[in-house]
Amino acid sequence: MALRALVLTLLLSLLGLGSGQWKVMGPHKPVQVVVGEDAVFSCFLSPKTSAEAMEVRFFRDQFHAVVHLYREGKDQHNMQMPAYQGRTELLKDSIEEGHVLLRLNKVTLSDTGLYGCWFRSQNNDHGTTWELQVSALGSAPLVSIMGYVDGGIQLLCKSSGWFPQPTVKWKGPNGYDLPSDSKVNADRHGLFDAETSLIVQENAGSISCSIQYPDQSREVESRVWIRGAIFQAVSWRLISILLGVFLSVLCVGVLGLTISFYIFKGKIWADLDQRRKHGVAELREARKYAVEVILDVETAHPQLHISDLKTVCYKNTQQEMTYTDKKFKRKCVVATQGFQAGKHYWEIEVGHNVMWYVGVCRDDVDRKVTHVTLSPNNGYWVLGLNSEHLYLTFNPDDTILSPRKPPTRVGVFLDYEAGTISFLNVNDQSFIYTLTHQFKGLLRPYIQYYGSDEKNVTPIVICPVSPRSEKGAPCDTDKLEPYP
Known part of the structure; x- marks a missing residue:
């Protein structure tokens, strides 16, 4: 190919x-x-x-x-x-x-x-x-008992619906592969069914059936425990019943779960918990440096209507206005305030809109270009949500982010001397991401907003922040319906 x-x-x-x-x-x-x-x-x-x-x-x-x-x-x-x-x-x-x-x-x-x-x-x-x-990722391996062979128990493992053809393995307690009989057949839809059998002895311990792609990128595993108590001197029929019940109960809890899944899940929860703790601490610290941010109407694109110097509304119709060197030809606006030292924090209510970016930009960026990558290389440090509902930033290339919960209010914390700008989810007080850069020159708060459907958008608003409060102050958009 x-x-x-x-x-x-x-x-x-x-x-x-x-x-x-x-x-x-x-x-x-x-x-x-x-x-x-x-x-x-x-x-x-x-x-x-x-x-x-x-x-x-x-x-x-x-x-x-x-x-x-x-x-x-x-x-x-x-x-x-x-x-x-x-x-x-x-x-x-x-x-x-x-x-x-x-x-x-x-x-x-x-x-x-x-x-x-x-x-x-x-x-x-x-x-x-x-x-x-x-x-195609097949079904979780199903382990069943076939009977007693040569003083041991024969186990059978089956899984179906794989593509391309998978590899099948039994693994012992130490993780080493065990010799077994395996076969893989294709069904009428072109998918592969895998089957493998193994004879285990007394006190075999932890035995797993593993099925994975040939390149080992995906793996599905089921694990059972074989203990000596199962092999007591009782009738063959009773042993079969007891082992069958034991394995059936155990498989309910482990079928479909793989070792990689446990590791991945543990890392995810640990990361989310760390983000939450980090976010609570950083939000408490950031609010000590809350500043009032006022939008500069003269910089706004004609389709962005500014009210109260804090609210950005998108309309399909452009306002009649004269273009100046201050005005952006992209659908964005900057604040009248500029920072080139110190720590500063503000919050922006983005609601459930899409196609927005918030953060800071250098005061000397080219305002006449209609399309530019919002990268630190071009003088932008932003967090945004694109039309594909993906949260991303640029560091300097596009980096997809996974917030703990979708933020409707974003906190922006700029530490000029430390060279960092952090984005926080005010809704659940969790940390999202930090961009690091050696800042030079004047930086201004930045909002970019592409309202693609005027009937289903709400305004984006710079919210008041109480430095001593754990929660954000009420914002005008907290109960707003889509902008009519």
Whole structure:
């Protein structure tokens, strides 16, 4: 498959008719997805070039096998292969920079194969390919008793619904592999069923049945305990009954749980507890440095309506105003206050809106550009929520975050001399993330807000903060309905 991808990519390069002003970059390694999840393919032009007026084609195996087609400024759904109709979405938020994402919903095994994307303009065209690898995680191993063999008990372990073909192992108390008889068969859907048997002796201890992907990226395990008391001198039938009851009760608690799951779960809870403790302490400390932040109306984009010098409302219609050097051409606004020393803290009510960023920016950032990565390299230190409902920051590249709970009120704590800016979830008093940088120059509080649907958005508000309070002061948006 990798050789096919290389050959097809070379053919696409040879077929390019343009002058070579730009080329297409795609996934540099196979995209791996589990059955039922969504796959996301990323393609972009290098160097950055607007693709709004271009034809963008995603295809499967062959150029004419259309997965998704964008042409003449809109999606051409009637050109898709039947297997992909209603399952694709082209994300064009950054198409002006030549970057698009294709989301393929609810991937199945039949989606496995070679994919490519192709950009065409009036004087150039170019494409690239990659491989989609689909896997299926099978059921938890079911351990059962087959009977007595050679003075021991024969155990049978079964699991079904795997792809690709898994490996099956028995492991002893010390974690070493035990010799066993195993077989793997494919069903009529192309999924693999695994089965393995093992004979254990008295006082065998902890025995586990492990089934995993060939690359060991996923593993499912069931564990049982074999003790000497089970092998008392009683009738074979009674021993079978007692062991069957013992294993049945034990398996109820352990089936489907793996060692990796326990470790992962423990790390997650420990991390969340640490975030909570860290957040409570830092929030208490940060509120000692609460400042009043007032928005600078003259810097606001015409679609951002400022009221009370603290409230940002988004409207589809632009206000009539004269552009000055202070005004941003992006949908953002900064505060009148600027900081270049000391510690400062403020809170922003973002509600349940999406596509927002809050934090600070340097006073000398370029305000005339319409698109810029909000990275420290460009003078921005922010936390945000994008259209895909992912919380992220830039450090300096985009970093996906996982808050303990979705924040509706965000605390921003700037320590200029220490070179840190921390983001806190005021709702549950938990710590989210800290950016570290050696600050230079004047920094201003920053809000960016893309209200995509005016009927389902609420204002974003800078809230009053009580330095001595453990909880945030009431904010005007606490009971607001979506902005009419």
